[in-house]
Each structure stands twice: as structure tokens, then as C-alpha cells.
Ligand SMILES: [Zn+2]
Ligand SMILES: [Zn+2]
């Protein structure tokens with residue numbers, strides 16, 4: 001049976017802040033397309049391709065989503081301007097020929113779909129990295145991080161459009177790296193597709209971080225940052241809380257905040273020269289742990 005012949009199910013999806021809610025008709029989602037191009041890798045996007053007209057907005061609309069395109073500007077990456085959830089792309093894989101009336105292709109990031117465990121999906125790789133032009137990583141021009149790390153190495157990182165850059169000094173990020181690196185599937189980390197590393201603040205220097213939007217949620221302990229131009233999630237920023245505010249937190253969140261408040265928690269996906277397949281990435285089941293606290297809109 002081909003994919004087209006399978007019965008369609010209606011799935012509901014949304015960005016984390018619920019400004020955008022959509023419904024999409026697809027055959028039962030058992031797999032997703034994983035593209036290795038730079039923007040899909042930085043966003044950890046996992047794609048499904050609905051037939052034309054099978055996606056409708058329940059709340060919000062396509063025109064008010066933030067839109068980012070590059071190169072030939074034929075594919076628009078659409079993300080929520082408030083929370084950074086990368087919802088969909090609309091456009092063409094190759095420029096349409098003159099007179100070609102084919103409507104633009106819509107693809108959906110299944111990370112935004114409700115009650116879908118993306119870790120259970122079969123991933124179907126495509127080689128988007130081979131499509132020209134070749135990506136030129138932006139150059140970090142700020143100072144070295146001040147931390148003194150024995151055998152340390154400095155990695156540069158950035159969003160896709162290059163307005164936000166960073167340097168991270170750390171023990172080499174390879175198969176022998178033994179500090180925590182974690183992929184979390186909670187409502188926000190799962191949507192943003194982040195893989196976190198937990199350096200101290202003095203191991204990281206940002207450049208252009210005035211271009212970040214900070215999304216605060218829940219108890220407001222950490223702000224999730226993303227580039228306001230291209231939507232790439234950059235870091236999980238501990239917020240500045242007073243002693244009174246910290247004391248007022250429930251016990252478990254207070255431990256988590258006290259542990260991380262001097263860190264600069266970075267999305268490993270934005271770093272240059274790191275092979276994710278080499279790293280020992282732990283899967284942190286935040287979705288089940290925090291099940292009660294996020295209500296699907
Ligand atoms: Zn949102
Ligand atoms: Zn791609």
C-alpha cells in the first residue's frame with residue numbers, strides 16, 4: 001500500500017505558547033524525514049509532508065508566523081515569534097520553472113504535534129546538505145571564554161543567519177566527553193529539538209545576543225532563547241531571581257534552579273565541528289516527568 005492510499009488521521013499540533021494551533025491530516029505517523037542540512041540540523045527538525053490543503057490553522061495563521069529563508073529564498077521556515085517553536089516550512093525544494101503553477105509544498109515539523117513520542121519514530125534521512133549553496137559558518141569575533149579548562153578546546157557556534165554567535169570552552173566534545181549531555185522530550189525541549197550541554201557561565205561568550213528572544217514559561221526559572229531572525233534555539237538561560245523568589249519555589253524546581261543558576265546551558269546543535277553521533281547523549285524523559293504540568297491547547 002502506498003502512503004497516499006493509507007487512511008488519513010487528523011493530528012493536532014501547536015507551538016509551546018499556544019499562539020498557533022493547527023490540524024493536519026496525515027497517514028498514521030510512524031516515521032519522519034530527518035534532513036542533514038544546516039538549518040534542519042540546528043533546529044532538530046523532523047518532517048512529514050501532508051498533501052496540499054491538508055493543514056489548517058485553528059488559531060493564528062501562516063502570515064503572522066516569523067518567516068526565514070536563505071540562499072535562493074524558495075523555502076520559508078516558519079516559527080512562532082513568541083516561543084520559537086519551529087512549526088513548518090512552505091516553499092519549493094528547487095525553483096519552479098516559468099509557467100509552472102504547482103502550489104508551494106508545505107512540510108510540518110512533527111515535534112509540534114500533540115501526544116507524539118518522536119523518539120519512537122523511524123527516521124528517514126535525506127541529504128539536504130548536498131543542495132547548494134554550501135553553508136559558510138559565521139565567524140565568532142568576540143573574546144575567548146575566561147574559564148581555565150585543562151585540555152580545553154574552544155568551539156564556535158551560531159544560529160543559522162549568523163546574527164547570534166558564541167564561543168564555548170570545554171573538554172573536547174567527543175566520545176570520551178563524560179559530563180552530562182542530554183536530549184529532553186518535555187513539552188518545550190521536545191518542540192525546540194534541543195540537546196543540552198551544561199557549562200558554567202565563564203565557559204561561554206555570546207556575540208549578538210541582543211538578537212535573541214527569551215521565552216519564559218512555567219515557574220520562570222529558565223528562559224529558552226532563540227534567534228529572532230532565523231528561529232534557531234540557542235540556550236536555556238537561568239533567570240535572575242532574588243533570594244526570596246528562590247526560597248518560594250517548590251522543592252524539586254528549587255534544587256534544579258540552584259544547580260543550574262551559574263551555568264550557561266547551550267544547545268549542542270548550534271556548535272561547529274561536533275559530531276552528534278559520537279557524543280554520549282542521554283535521553284531525559286521530561287515528557288513523562290512533567291506530564292501533568294503542560295496542557296495541550
Ligand atoms: Zn508560540
Ligand atoms: Zn534541511
Ligand SMILES: [Zn+2]
Nearest residue numbers: 159161227230
Ligand atoms: Zn539567526
